[in-house]
Amino acid sequence: MDYKKLSELLFPNNKFTVEEIEKKYPKRKLKNCAEVTRFAPSPTGFMHIGGFFQCVIDRNIAKRSGGVFYLRIEDTDKKRELIGASTIILETLKRYGYLPDEYEEKGVKVVGNYGPYFQSEREEIYKAYAKKLVAEGKAFPCFCRKTEGLNDVKEKREKMFSLGITEDKDVCRNLTIEQIEEYLKDGKTFAIKLKSKGNGQNKIKVHDVLKGELEIQENGEDAVLLKSDFMPTYAFAHAVDDFLMGTTTVVRGEEWIPSYPLHIEIHEALGFPLPKYIHTPLINKIRENGGKTKISKRIDAEADMRFFAREGYEPEALIEYLTNLANSKFEGWRKENPDKSIDEFPFDGFNITANRPVFDILKLNDISKDIISKYTAEACYQKLLAWAEEFSEENVDYLKKDKEYVVKVLNIDREKPKPRKDVYKWSMVFDTFDYMFSAPKKYQIDEIERRKFEEVLRAYKKYLDLSDKTVWFDKIKEMAGVLGYATDNKLYKQNPNAYKGNVAKVCEFIRVAITGHKDSPDLYEIMTILGEDKVRERISLIV
């Protein structure tokens, strides 16, 4: 068969040859050991936390080695594409300070010399390589009916399982050039398939940075390279793009391991060197029955990156948490270097967990509390305001009008060596400090103590003094003594029945009157910020 002729028949109008293309994509000039990584999502919806997890790894590896991290949008499936999804992806990356070194904003700008960064714009490139493979007898046209959609696949699979078929060599391999010409004349569409040399039985050794050497069956399938709409499949685009764009390390989910041999065969056919691969574990969630399954957009709110923005989590917290999941050395490093930027962490690709980690929001919360506790009140205010402007509009006016007051509230027990750590996301500020913004609507008081509660408050009207913290507390103690409460806790513990209670009890009553809760930060601080008038007002609401 004259493959050269066949290639001309199939691709009469190609704009470029492979040689012309490769001239446009020169080898990257990289420092020693510099790694080029990429995030290559398909724009099918909102950004998934699993994708972002890979981003964290990609970015860390590139950053650490002084290399390049770029974004490539894999929009080759027009049916699944969602308008605006690529914008969301880029916006999400920006929110987390992960603006890639190279990327494309459709219709706005292209940053980097290895674009286009949308695969749909690279059609001519894939066609050039497909034509080359056909001309070399390594690929062929297939005119068969498409297997399309999941139902089609399931049907085909069931048939295969029941019959135990392992046939994967395509019948169109054997088409003569005359037959092909005939089909073309009839206007039949075709896909380009790889003419696989493997038999699917032999084992080959493949390498993964994480898992080391793996032994898998070689590829034996005549896999589709170019679909009948001339868009590339993932495997083909991956080989072509990552070669041209100079990717040195491919980070992808471990669901790709089974098709790794195919990718190797395509690289070989194309004469491309193989990049390094890191197959990352999928993030899991514990289910009600105790089992773990992949975190899913449909059932887990946390699977969708918008969840964290909406809840008001600090981007920094999520990055720390995910880095912690990705690299087991991180936690120890962070302990040693509590104030360093995470970008200084010597991330290496060898300490990424091989297990499937379970997403643990409690741990995230803890990391987040630590981070937020280090912020100044002013910084908290700015972040709270920014969050409200995006997700809690009803609070924006208030925040702006009463900035000074809000900052004071946010500063309760903050900017100290051992700051409080009760806020881990901005959406909880108004709940946590509800009593600072309005009088309590409910009081945590046991009805049997109602009389004592009211007695204390009635008396406290005379003893309230905010001039100084010591004076304030001395007055409370004085009042406690007068009302029959123990002022010495040791004496109280020795003989609790001799008293109505202790000073702590008295404080509890006052605290409940002011805040509605039995627990709160420092009472004196709260009262001072609230001001004497409001404090008296709140007491008057009760007695």
Add this chain to the structure above:
RNA sequence: GGUCCCAUGGUCAAGCGGUUAAGACGUAGCCCUCUCACGGCUGAAUCAGGGGUUCGAGUCCCCUUGGGAUCACCA
């Protein structure tokens, strides 16, 4: 059904032939204390099971079990 991946407390995990099996989150208790939080201290809790190899196995090998992935002109 074929192929592959994974297996240390509730969760994240250190460990890479000899350890009293780290640490963190969570949890229980104590201390500090006007409560809560913070902080400090203490505790409970782990090598899936079975065979080998070895003087010695969480660590190496095999099997079993369990969990997961994949087998599209989807990525």
